Amino acid sequence: MIWNETKECMSCDEMQNLQSVRLTKVVDRVYHNVEYYRKKMQVLGVEPGDINGIEDLHKLPFTTKNDLRDTYPFGLFAAPQSEIVRVHASSGTTGKATVVGYTRRDIEIWSECVARAFSQAGVTKEDKIQIAYGYGLFTGGLGAHYGAEHLGATVVPMSTGNTKKLVTMMKDFEATAIACTPSYLLHIAETLEEMGDLKNIKLKAAICGAEPWTENMRIQMEEKLNIKAFDIYGLSEIMGPGVACDCEYHKGLHVYEDHFLPEIINPETLQPMNEGETGELVFTTLTKEGIPLLRYRTKDLTSIDRSKCECGRTLARISRFKGRSDDMLIIRGVNVFPSQIESALLELGGTTPHYLMIVDRVNNLDRLEVQVEVEERFFSDEIRVLEKLSKQIQHVIQNAIGLQAKIKLVEPKTLERSMGKAVHVIDNRKLV
Numbered sequence: 141m142i143w144n145e146t147k148e149c150m151s152c153d154e155m156q157n158l159q160s161v162r163l164t165k166v167v168d169r170v171y172h173n174v175e176y177y178r179k180k181m182q183v184l185g186v187e188p189g190d191i192n193g194i195e196d197l198h199k200l201p202f203t204t205k206n207d208l209r210d211t212y213p214f215g216l217f218a219a220p221q222s223e224i225v226r227v228h229a230s231s232g233t234t235g236k237a238t239v240v241g242y243t244r245r246d247i248e249i250w251s252e253c254v255a256r257a258f259s260q261a262g263v264t265k266e267d268k269i270q271i272a273y274g275y276g277l278f279t280g281g282l283g284a285h286y287g288a289e290h291l292g293a294t295v296v297p298m299s300t301g302n303t304k305k306l307v308t309m310m311k312d313f314e315a316t317a318i319a320c321t322p323s324y325l326l327h328i329a330e331t332l333e334e335m336g337d338l339k340n341i342k343l344k345a346a347i348c349g350a351e352p353w354t355e356n357m358r359i360q361m362e363e364k365l366n367i368k369a370f371d372i373y374g375l376s377e378i379m380g381p382g383v384a385c386d387c388e389y390h391k392g393l394h395v396y397e398d399h400f401l402p403e404i405i406n407p408e409t410l411q412p413m414n415e416g417e418t419g420e421l422v423f424t425t426l427t428k429e430g431i432p433l434l435r436y437r438t439k440d441l442t443s444i445d446r447s448k449c450e451c452g453r454t455l456a457r458i459s460r461f462k463g464r465s466d467d468m469l470i471i472r473g474v475n476v477f478p479s480q481i482e483s484a485l486l487e488l489g490g491t492t493p494h495y496l497m498i499v500d501r502v503n504n505l506d507r508l509e510v511q512v513e514v515e516e517r518f519f520s521d522e523i524r525v526l527e528k529l530s531k532q533i534q535h536v537i538q539n540a541i542g543l544q545a546k547i548k549l550v551e552p553k554t555l556e557r558s559m560g561k562a563v564h565v566i567d568n569r570k571l572v
Contacts (some may be wrong), residue, residue, distance in 0.1 A: 147398040148256070148453045149410035152446070158534050159401055160193030164247040167191045167200065170432055173218040175279020176396070176499035177201070177434065194401065197424065202410065205238060208377065213239040217321075217410045219430050229277040230376040230475055240376050241430035242310070245495065247286065249427055250379050251400060252397050254372075257385035260394065261345045263317045265292030270310060272328075272475065275299050279380030280350050282474060284319040287382060293317070300324065303331050314342040319381075322353040322361065322369070326504035329364045338365070347372050348475030349381055351506075352461055355390070371460070374414045376422050377436055384458060390448045394459030397502070399427045402456060406442050407465040418443045420465050421458060439466045469565065471506045476541045478564040481510060484540035490515055490529060494555045501569045508545040510537060513552050 150158070168188040170177040179202040181187065190199060208216060217224065225244050229237035242250065262441060263269060269288045271506060273280030281299060289296045296313055298306050300320070309315070318325065325346050332338045343365055345459050349372040361369045374381035383400050384393035393400050403422040404413040413419035421438045441464060445457045469476045485491045492513040498505045512533055518526055532546045538544050556563070 141561060148394070148455055150312075150398075150454055152454070156194055158398055160195075162189070162350070162398075163194055163197065163401065164191055164426065166424070166428070166432045167434070170434060171220050171428075173337055174216055176207070176215055194232070194320055195399070197403070197435070198412070200434045202422070202423070203433050205377070208238045209236050210313055211489060212236045212255060214241065215307050216239050216431050217371055218432055219243050221515060224430055225278075227259070227281075228282075228376055228380065230279070231381045234274075238377060239280075242428040246379075246428055246430050250283060250382060251286040251290035251445065252380035253379065253399060255291040256396060257295070257372050257382050258287055258291050258347060258371075260385050260387045261317070261347050262388070262515075263288070263291060263293055263345055265345075267293040267316040267345075268296060268313055269317040269319060270296040270298045270306065270313075270315045272300055272306060272318055272324060273300050278473070279374070279376045280319075283304075283374070283380035283382060283501070288319070302357070303328060304335070307337060312339050313335055314523045315340050315346045317347070319347045319349075319372075320447060322348040322357055323351060323472070323501065323506060324506050325361055325369070328359075329361065330503060332365075341365075342366050345370065346387070349373055351470045354460065358390070371456075375438060377437075378425060379428070384425070386457075387449060387451040387453065391449065392445050392459050393447065394453055394455040394457055396401045397456050399425070402444060402458065405437075407437075407439075407441075413448055416443055418459075439468065441465060448455045458492060459531065467497060467565070469497075469567065471508055471543060474542050476508075476543065480540045481537060481564075484536045485512060485533070488533060488536050490518065491533070492552055495564060496555050499567045499569055506569065508543060508550060510545045511548045511550055511555065513555055514549050516552055518549070520553055 168191040171181060171188045184201060186199050215553055223243045224241040227239055228240045229239045269285045273284055275281030285295055285297055296315055320495050325348055344367055346367055346369045350371060352479045358369045368387055372381050372385045373391055374383040378400060384395040386393045404419040405422055406413055407420040418441055421440045421442050424434050430457060441462045442458045448454050481495060481497060485495060496511040496515045498509045526549055530549055534547045
């Protein structure tokens with residue numbers, strides 16, 4: 141570790157005492173500053189004085205993505221607008237973005253957490269790190285950027301898009317680390333191989349996140365690029381990247397639980413699960429000022445291990461995710477919901493209510509095809525009319541989800557009907 145980060149090696153009692161102090165403060169903050177939370181707590185008959193420590197966590201209400209959508213854009217903010225120095229947003233289920241805000245202190249804590257993650261990956265101030273996440277409202281790019289700067293490393297803010305240029309800069313600048321999605325890293329490796337530059341780079345570490353991947357994919361990346369690859373986890377609602385990261389032993393992702401209090405619950409009964417049991421991951425933010433959240437349901441399915449890691453850290457570890465408890469897809473790091481596609485098509489007109497999303501992984505990059513049933517009259521018109529409609533559909537879908545999709549127009553009654561819940565998604569990606 142590059143610093144004497146004592147909180148990473150606290151005893152269980154010390155950590156719980158710290159969490160209890162911070163929990164009581166954040167509960168008091170949201171109760172007095174966020175009307176939405178105050179009403180939720182009052183419905184449950186809970187006041188700040190009823191929360192004396194983490195043993196009372198179960199008394200607090202859950203928070204979901206719907207709560208952020210219902211209070212769009214700033215209804216859950218606990219700090220005045222004059223103290224919010226940045227906002228980020230991720231896509232929601234109805235076209236409304238999930239908006240989060242950060243005070244200056246929030247940005248400092250976020251930067252420190254990402255720096256911890258990079259440190260676990262062996263990155264130091266002597267390294268040059270390429271940030272190949274998207275910049276902008278997405279938290280990945282700027283989150284990784286600020287964390288690398290906090291660490292003191294040299295930052296190369298490449299973002300995504302021009303892979304050949306990225307590879308050229310990687311070679312010319314002698315980058316030693318990269319932060320990007322795992323599928324994009326494999327694409328980078330293929331580009332390096334095509335350009336004959338696999339042996340001409342100085343890369344030693346990759347910190348990958350924003351989409352699910354497996355241990356086998358990590359091994360494949362490490363062998364192909366002769367590097368060490370690490371899994372970083374985060375979500376915009378809680379902070380962004382840097383909520384958790386694995387270490388060199390790859391036996392779970394260390395949660396920075398001095399800032400983020402984790403729980404595992406049964407997604408059906410909402411009751412706590414035992415250590416080692418798989419359930420839904422829930423977080424309470426302990427130090428957030430801009431938009432602190434109580435018991436936020438991530439929908440990610442995992443288990444928790446509180447034993448001391450071989451690396452010496454005593455932070456709780458979460459296992460690689462085993463799925464989600466909702467129907468959200470993660471495509472190239474972007475949250476996509478079938479309902480977004482449906483809403484976009486209904487607004488356009490000329491289509492039937494039937495569509496099918498097909499997700500494949502081609503050359504290690506996610507590809508989305510949307511098959512859309514269109515009205516019979518379009519198939520009797522000239523081909524250029526179909527082409528025009530296809531481009532219109534592609535445009536409205538891209539505006540809705542932030543990703544370009546291949547559009548395939550099909551005749552009415554082509555897509556399979558279901559007597560139960562309609563099947564709108566076929567995910568052919570195989571994480572091996």
